[in-house]
Amino acid sequence: MTTPLYIGACLCGGVSFTMMAEPSGINNCFCTDCRKNAGGPMQTNAEWAGDVMQITDADKLVTTYIITDTASGRPKIKCFCKRCGCTLWTLYEKGDMVFRNVRVGLIEDGYVHARLSSAVLHFGAG
Ligand SMILES: [Zn+2]
Numbered sequence: 180m181t182t183p184l185y186i187g188a189c190l191c192g193g194v195s196f197t198m199m200a201e202p203s204g205i206n207n208c209f210c211t212d213c214r215k216n217a218g219g220p221m222q223t224n225a226e227w228a229g230d231v232m233q234i235t236d237a238d239k240l241v242t243t244y245i246i247t248d249t250a251s252g253r254p255k256i257k258c259f260c261k262r263c264g265c266t267l268w269t270l271y272e273k274g275d276m277v278f279r280n281v282r283v284g285l286i287e288d289g290y291v292h293a294r295l296s297s298a299v300l301h302f303g304a305g
């Protein structure tokens with residue numbers, strides 16, 4: 180049994196998840212899709228390659244909205260909780276790999292938040 184490195188949940192707690200690996204990076208995306216999805220000037224994500232997420236969703240709340248009109252021509256699958264409306268993650272392909280951009284605000288305190296804090300402070304001061 181491996182100890183999860185990160186745990187997270189949506190606003191209502193109906194969807195929770197654990198990540199068993201380090202993210203490959205954290206990104207702020209300012210594209211129109213992400214701004215609308217986040218309801219703000221940008222969306223901040225931690226990116227994981229491959230299938231490293233274990234999802235608990237007893238009430239089958241995870242719902243998808245698929246964007247097909249993308250710059251790459253490949254679909255972006257946006258996942259959200261249908262009970263609380265919380266945006267969760269986006270699935271997308273680069274090369275022959277599947278990536279998952281997880282909203283950093285869902286992840287409990289730890290490494291990601293520590294790395295994020297300077298970016299948020301910088302954004303707030305800018
Ligand atoms: Zn929820």
Ligand SMILES: [Zn+2]
Nearest residue numbers: 208209210213
């Ligand atoms: Zn974007």
